[in-house]
Amino acid sequence: MEFEAVIGLEVHVHMDTKTKMFCSCKIEYDAPPNTNVCPVCMALPGSLPVINKRAVEYGIRTSLALNCNINLTSIMARKHYFYPDLPKGYQISQYEKPLAEHGFVLLENKKVRIRRLHLEEDAGKNNHYENSSLVDLNRAGTPLMEIVTEPDINSSEEAKEFLEKLRAIVRYAGVSKADMEKGQLRCDVNVSLRPKGSKELGTRVEVKNVNSFKFVQKAIEYEIERQKAILLEGKSVEQETRGFDPQSGKTFVMRTKEEAEDYRYFKDPDLLPLILSEELLKNIKDNMPELPDERIERFMRDYGLSRYEASVLTNFKELGDFFQEATEYTKEYKALSNWLLNDVLGFMNENQIEEIPITPEHLAKLVELIKKDVISTKIAKEVIKDMLISKKDPDIIIEEKGLKQISNEDEIKAVVISVLEKFPQERERLKNGEEKLIGFLVGEVMKLTKGKANPKLVNKLIRECL
Amino acid sequence: MLYKESASKLLEEKVKPSEILEAFLRRKEELEPKIRAYVTDIYEKAYDSAKALDSQTPKGKLFGIPIAIKDNINIEGYTTTCSSKMLQNYVSVYDATVIRKLKQEGAIIVGKTNMDEFAMGSSTEYSAFFQTKNPWNLDFVPGGSSGGSAASVGANMVPLALGSDTGGSIRQPASFCGVIGLKPTYGRVSRYGLVAFASSLDQIGPFGRYTKDVALLLEVISGHDPKDSTSANVEVPAFSKNLKPRTELKVGIPKEFMSYKIDKEVEESFKNFVKFLEDNKATVKEISLPHIEYAIPVYYIIAPAEASSNLARFDGVRYGYRTKDFKDIFELYAKTRDEGFGPEVKRRIMLGTYVLSSGYYEAYYGKALAVKNLIKKEFLDALKDVDVIISPTSPTPPFRFGEKLNDPISMYLSDIFTVSVNLAELPAISIPSGFTKNGLPIGVQIIGRAFDEQTLLDLSYAWELNYPHYDYISNV
Numbered sequence A: 001m002e003f004e005a006v007i008g009l010e011v012h013v014h015m016d017t018k019t020k021m022f023c024s025c026k027i028e029y030d031a032p033p034n035t036n037v038c039p040v041c042m043a044l045p046g047s048l049p050v051i052n053k054r055a056v057e058y059g060i061r062t063s064l065a066l067n068c069n070i071n072l073t074s075i076m077a078r079k080h081y082f083y084p085d086l087p088k089g090y091q092i093s094q095y096e097k098p099l100a101e102h103g104f105v106l107l108e109n110k111k112v113r114i115r116r117l118h119l120e121e122d123a124g125k126n127n128h129y130e131n132s133s134l135v136d137l138n139r140a141g142t143p144l145m146e147i148v149t150e151p152d153i154n155s156s157e158e159a160k161e162f163l164e165k166l167r168a169i170v171r172y173a174g175v176s177k178a179d180m181e182k183g184q185l186r187c188d189v190n191v192s193l194r195p196k197g198s199k200e201l202g203t204r205v206e207v208k209n210v211n212s213f214k215f216v217q218k219a220i221e222y223e224i225e226r227q228k229a230i231l232l233e234g235k236s237v238e239q240e241t242r243g244f245d246p247q248s249g250k251t252f253v254m255r256t257k258e259e260a261e262d263y264r265y266f267k268d269p270d271l272l273p274l275i276l277s278e279e280l281l282k283n284i285k286d287n288m289p290e291l292p293d294e295r296i297e298r299f300m301r302d303y304g305l306s307r308y309e310a311s312v313l314t315n316f317k318e319l320g321d322f323f324q325e326a327t328e329y330t331k332e333y334k335a336l337s338n339w340l341l342n343d344v345l346g347f348m349n350e351n352q353i354e355e356i357p358i359t360p361e362h363l364a365k366l367v368e369l370i371k372k373d374v375i376s377t378k379i380a381k382e383v384i385k386d387m388l389i390s391k392k393d394p395d396i397i398i399e400e401k402g403l404k405q406i407s408n409e410d411e412i413k414a415v416v417i418s419v420l421e422k423f424p425q426e427r428e429r430l431k432n433g434e435e436k437l438i439g440f441l442v443g444e445v446m447k448l449t450k451g452k453a454n455p456k457l458v459n460k461l462i463r464e465c466l
Numbered sequence B: 001m002l003y004k005e006s007a008s009k010l011l012e013e014k015v016k017p018s019e020i021l022e023a024f025l026r027r028k029e030e031l032e033p034k035i036r037a038y039v040t041d042i043y044e045k046a047y048d049s050a051k052a053l054d055s056q057t058p059k060g061k062l063f064g065i066p067i068a069i070k071d072n073i074n075i076e077g078y079t080t081t082c083s084s085k086m087l088q089n090y091v092s093v094y095d096a097t098v099i100r101k102l103k104q105e106g107a108i109i110v111g112k113t114n115m116d117e118f119a120m121g122s123s124t125e126y127s128a129f130f131q132t133k134n135p136w137n138l139d140f141v142p143g144g145s146s147g148g149s150a151a152s153v154g155a156n157m158v159p160l161a162l163g164s165d166t167g168g169s170i171r172q173p174a175s176f177c178g179v180i181g182l183k184p185t186y187g188r189v190s191r192y193g194l195v196a197f198a199s200s201l202d203q204i205g206p207f208g209r210y211t212k213d214v215a216l217l218l219e220v221i222s223g224h225d226p227k228d229s230t231s232a233n234v235e236v237p238a239f240s241k242n243l244k245p246r247t248e249l250k251v252g253i254p255k256e257f258m259s260y261k262i263d264k265e266v267e268e269s270f271k272n273f274v275k276f277l278e279d280n281k282a283t284v285k286e287i288s289l290p291h292i293e294y295a296i297p298v299y300y301i302i303a304p305a306e307a308s309s310n311l312a313r314f315d316g317v318r319y320g321y322r323t324k325d326f327k328d329i330f331e332l333y334a335k336t337r338d339e340g341f342g343p344e345v346k347r348r349i350m351l352g353t354y355v356l357s358s359g360y361y362e363a364y365y366g367k368a369l370a371v372k373n374l375i376k377k378e379f380l381d382a383l384k385d386v387d388v389i390i391s392p393t394s395p396t397p398p399f400r401f402g403e404k405l406n407d408p409i410s411m412y413l414s415d416i417f418t419v420s421v422n423l424a425e426l427p428a429i430s431i432p433s434g435f436t437k438n439g440l441p442i443g444v445q446i447i448g449r450a451f452d453e454q455t456l457l458d459l460s461y462a463w464e465l466n467y468p469h470y471d472y473i474s475n476v
Ligand SMILES: [Zn+2]
Pocket: A020, A023, A024, A025, A036, A037, A038, A039, A040, A041, A042, A141
């Protein structure tokens, strides 16, 4: 029997606000333990939460970017469970009335519907040692958005594509850096299988807290295989919550259905309903930053890039921003994109570098130097390698290494003549129409000029001097 | 004797702060060993502070006036115990908003007062530490949960005190101790720094023996606070300056209230108050609040539900009591909470946890919220027609220690006239209306329109000019 995987994602995204969701403590990712805390986020008796308006705005921006309907009234609710990193004994979240619902994200070949987006706060961190555990509440109260998809995803590749797109969207919307390494984007994965063609949903297994795109893919692949094996044996899949072990690449049981927690959600009486005005929504709409799909279209339209190029430049926002800035220094858009996507990105991938090591202005200058025949493409390859390591201005590299193209006819002519004298036979054969020998002779001239001779001039002069 | 005077008069006459404090300190030294109103007594330190104020030019509305604070309100540097083993050694690191305001106006805090554990109770018998006695008869309870604050004012150990009221916890002990107690409109006073019992019902409010003092204290603690999202952004009237005797009002008496079993002497005292109103140009009429009979069950769903959530933070991880031996985190939680909380608190946490459980939520909590809104609406409709609604504060005079301890329901019924006011989010005041023939105080409750505390104070003022209850001094 053939099976189809039905996958839904719950993605938690840290919002990039300066302060926490319900107090004015700073958000820092590497501060010493328990230094960004106050009575509110430590849940001292008598303290009260006050909602961070900027976080609400970011939630709205994201909702708009995900094509959601925004609820003008939404309710903050308490979700109860006991855990040392959860100081109040409940998390403030949204339950019955979330901030936004019914959106979608367009993938290459599919539309993934968004069920809801709601606001909540993050918990702290438990650090475990040999004989003790210590709680760090710096992260407690960090503003989060939880984005829940409908079960519209059918493979691990699609899940990855969705997450990449979502990451790009929140980055473009300017609401999160969505860095998985820093836990700014975390994912719960719901996987079920059903016979191909069936409309009914199978029993759902939730894999909690998967922390990288790669692990999401692996967890899904593992779950599909595990569930398939169970179903093929004629048994049924248990509804349960599982964890993912990155070391083994396997999922494992965390909680069975019977052990499922009752969170006892109810409206938080410390916070009034979140009521949004049409005016505020309009204001946010009018000031929305450019979103990924818009950028792809614009790059294709304005710079003549292919959809593939535009997509890569969009998905890696920093690369796209770099490109955008570089267009202010050159009109050679296509060449710019080529150099960026091949040489710069290639170098970064090879050396596992996150940040682009050169400036947009320098790359644009390199492209212009080629265009103006100051250096050949071949020399340029050498120059960019240097640039990526030394971060120097290409002009300086060319100057220092004496790589400037020789376009002085007399200078080149002297070399041409010496080469022709050195290879009289080849000279004759070319004269007699054996055209392929021009390449050989040009090559010899280039050798002697260390590649700096203007190839067009060399060609011309060889023919003249025959 | 200075301790008999009103704070307003002491301020007016510019009595030296140290003289004022000394008078109350002496009175405290005499009575506190019998009454035991204070969990934390800082009179000596307060005296030093008063001394320091003597040489200063008076500034602030409560300059040099002693005040007692219920022990569920945070004061930086002092314990906030909530009369619970759970917080016995918990020292606050910040001031509640009301405390900040009191300090700004020059008030001097003399101590933290005893209460029912986490404000759950109506007799202060549920304090984990000790009983507080009624200042009129030591065999009787002072009421609760703000029993310490009410008793301290009732015994003239302090002219003013703060309490908190979730279902009657200011008004009922005020009536039991023969003082004035006012529960402000929900949102009038910031809850920031008040240890939450039931967040949607809790309000901090003043105790005093003179209406003018109560008005002054209310004026000081009221106002919008950005730290409390539920605090209302409405103007605070100059309650004390505006104060004028006023009885020419339309007054409603809910017939449903009068159908409850009410103690004879309480009923007589209430009728006497009604007669005073009628004799002084008030129009008194019967009104109906049909759903008010559900107030007690609704309250005992909503308040425990919120309490079960609010008290989840007392887990032994970060502060407060922690059990000695535990094998894992879950045993740490279970034993800490089992050993740290008293029986009434546990009863309410269990009740609250139950009514919020999935499968029961709609039948209990959801339904209770719906009835709460109905009750609120009935009050608001009634108050379109009348200016105030009156009732006895409690159906009985103070009861004896132990009398209701084994019967939670009869204890809960002690608040039968007061809880509906919290559900309706309205202001209400309890004023002394008389004494039983055994010399125990009785109070009447006046309920007003939202944010119209002024009318309650004006009527209270008119009453005390007719019946100067503050002239009675407890002598135990
Ligand atoms: Zn904080």
